[in-house]
Amino acid sequence: MDSKNNNNKAAIAASTYEIGRSDSDSDNSTVNSSQKIDSSEQVVPTDSEKYFATVRSSESLSVSSQKPQYFSSKLHEWAFIFTCLMGQLLNQAGTTQSMSIMNIIAEDFGSETSKQAWLFASFPLVSGSFILVGGRFGDIYGLKKMLLLGYAILTIWSIICGLTHYTHSDDFFIVAKAFQGLGVSFILPNIIGLVGTIYEPGSMKKNITISFIGAMAPLGATFGGLFSGIVVVKDDKNWPWTFYAFAIVSFLVGVTCYFFVPDNVPTNTNNLKMDWIGSAVGVVGLLLFSFVWNQAPMDGWDKAYIIVLLVISVILIIAFFIYEINYAEVPLLPKAITGNRHIIMILLAIFMGWGTFGIWSFYYFSFSLNLRHFSPVWTGGAYFAFILSGFTIASCVGFLIKIIRPSIILVISITGFTMGNLIFAVTPADQTYWRNTFGMMLLLPLGMDLSFPASSIILSDQLPPEYQGMAGSLVNTMVNYSQSFCLGVATTVEKQINSSGDDLLKGYRAAFYTGVGIGTLGISIASLYMFETFWTDYKEKTKLANDIESSIERTG
Template sequence: MDSASDESVGQVADRRRWLALAVVMTASFLDLVDVTIVNVAVPRIEEDLGASFSSIQWITAGYALAFAIGLITGGRLGDIYGRKRLFLIGMAGFTVVSAVCGLAPGPETLVVARFLQGAMAALMVPQVLSIIHVTFPAEERGKVFGMFGAMIGLGAVAGPMIGALLTEWNLFGLEWRPIFLVNLPVGIAGLVLGRRYISESRAPQALRLDLVGVALASVGLLLLLYPLMQGRELGWPLWGFLSMGAAVLVFVVFVWYERDKKTRDGSPLVELSLFKVKSFAAGIGVQLTYGVISGIFFLIWTLYMQLGLGWSPLHAGLTGVPFSVAASVSAGVSVQMLVPRFGRKVLQAGALVKLVGVLLYIWEADQHGSAITTWQMLPPLVVMGLGMGLIIAPITDAVLSEVPTEHAGSASGLINTINQLGLALGLGLVAVVFFSVVDSGQAAHRPVGDVFSDAFTHALWWVAGGLALVFALMFALPRSVNRGETAPAAGVEELAV
């Protein structure tokens, strides 16, 4: 009887933890999809709400910025007050704010709601890996992380397609709004199941919150990004340049404060000593630069296809599927087969392969102009996707491989944060590298297709330059890359780009 009873209890416990895994994976899937799903619908949002191009930038960048700023603090809050509690608070907030996004009467409401949505994701997502860590024994985590990788690949492919279909179908005459409203039933189900099946856990010795550090980082980033996004519409006023200069001063104060806080209580928002590790500092440069060029590319790409070429959201979404599939396939191959044998060279090959894809895309766009077809875009997109996969899967392990073990968690969180900050900065730079060319072309009364094609190729040269810089920075990474347990967590955020 005792043996049968123990077996029954074990089966219940086993079922509970796998259901808990399903809940946290669904939450990560929601966050991943919510970035890519919006990109496809951006032109429809602009048309329906009468949003300006700067508002469109804020709708996409606001989420990334709030997410980046809140990531480290969200993880600390979970350590202090309970990961299950913060996960459920984040999911509840994410669900409610998704409803606000879907019902937004104007662009201003949508921009604010997207900021709040990013902040709620920052409470929810950092708890995922911690919950997995305390729910599954070490010998099972490899299998769990493999499932996580498959989910990431599925999200990369599914996001654009779900966004395209929901926008194209115009359900109940709601146009683009179902891309946000679809989160409601998923979020509610996640709350009910998460409350029942996720076990509560806390860190035995949690660090204190660094709210001053968060405030300084937030102010500095807003002083930098606001003039970048609004400057074009306002004629690049003097105050914009003064604001960007003030951002530099705020970041200097931030560094000083973080050093002081480290001395006082040992719990700064950013562990500055990590930057003394050459491979980590270079890796942060890689993450930031790659985030910038990704932010630029994915926004200009959808504007180019839908506003410039006049393609439907579904047409644009289907065009992006080969890119996502190629990235998912090469990511799996790079980690399992290539990186263990060739190490750093795989990442550098990825940067070069993606650079070749960008140059091929520039050539195709120049050759065919506004008459370009999906089939003509296919070769450069597949090459770019293959290059992306070779970078995104092993990069976190490469950056962390020389970081002291006691700082691995802090370093992993900082990598995710920097990548999202790069994404937000790239979205801000779209006003400079893309819309400036659009404005010049429209002022000359040129055909819309030609104007957007020129702006697209001009911005792609910036992407190419960024990839060349990424390749150069990779020489500072370790020659060999050891696979660690932190990769899945970072991979979620990298693929969200």
């Protein structure tokens, strides 16, 4: 009997030693030992064990990874996935399409140079502010209906963006760009909602689809800037065709959605209601807050209306959270989110990461056009490295998720964003593209391609079943809104450093270092979450091993 107990204890010790290794190995060792536990005791798996168990079980879902009644054929399913990918591509293309030609647009409108930041910021500002509302509309009134509404808005306002050429009003153009973002706010959350509804949780097909949706970010950013540069190669006055062509593509994708997005997706199965008060207060607060940060560098922080709007926006944002937590009947942000520290940490990390990318994006184009004097087509075309690196990374994400914790992938992604700003901050203006610039473009897709699937999976694990559809909406809100807000912060720093516009390089570097600071904060938050999950799993596994040993001793 003693020999048997000693053998059991040795097995337990070996199992405990393996805790620091892969989850799959530790699962096997603890399961073998736990067979001797008294039947009255129940072992509760850790969150990490649940996640990897879900991923492993997904390998057996090749037949049932999606509910078969949604698609009549493989072609039907592939067409649906194509529409999902195009939604993310158009989002990023819409963000960068005016960047490679921003000097041409500014000259055509007679705009001040300081106003160029709005050519970038207005689109993600509005899309980020409305995404949660667009997602809730989809949950209540139908995901497909709101998706089609989003494409209709995007198509109409893309045409109007081109027509502003005849108004000679840069303010009208900026407003039209903002309404383009409104269309995207109804597209992105409902795409993710459809994928989440149609495919089984944890299935390989769902993970790969989400991964390739993320991969469309670098592809869309490349096409947006490159196509705009091509349009103006022969004549700068052709720039409106950038937006007319964008409208045509948006319309065609919308038509494809009409025919290939399934009609029988369940609608409002959780009996949700629209939170009108919370939506209005939250959206207005977010719009005003980012508006102040992007407008103040142009008009100055000493202007009375800037201070008044800043105070109002802060009051509205605070009021939004108070109302959502204490008074809303069906809150836009349920307590499962506002009361979950881990969810808040993940959202903050994503906010910081994509905020640094927003800074990098605007100042990459400014640096290339104003200091290196690249042509618009070469400035946009230089993004080709995004495609090479992006698709390589995206093709691996679906498999990496099986063997690496999402929290680790998230840290890597935020690091990729931050390194892009750090490398650019020390890049000489006269250096060849093929050194620092090419290198950072290979690193940045780490952030773009890894952050979306990693954060979506983590949030999906953290949220209860009735709020699964919110994971994508929350991530997209952070992705889009952060680019507008953080750009405003960086522009404020740049204007204070660039000697009233006489030292552009000094100002641009100050903006890049601002991005490095924001990104470092994001890395710290993501790392804290990662180490906390490691520590929690270690403690739970240690407790499990001790419980097994105690049970064996009692039954021995």
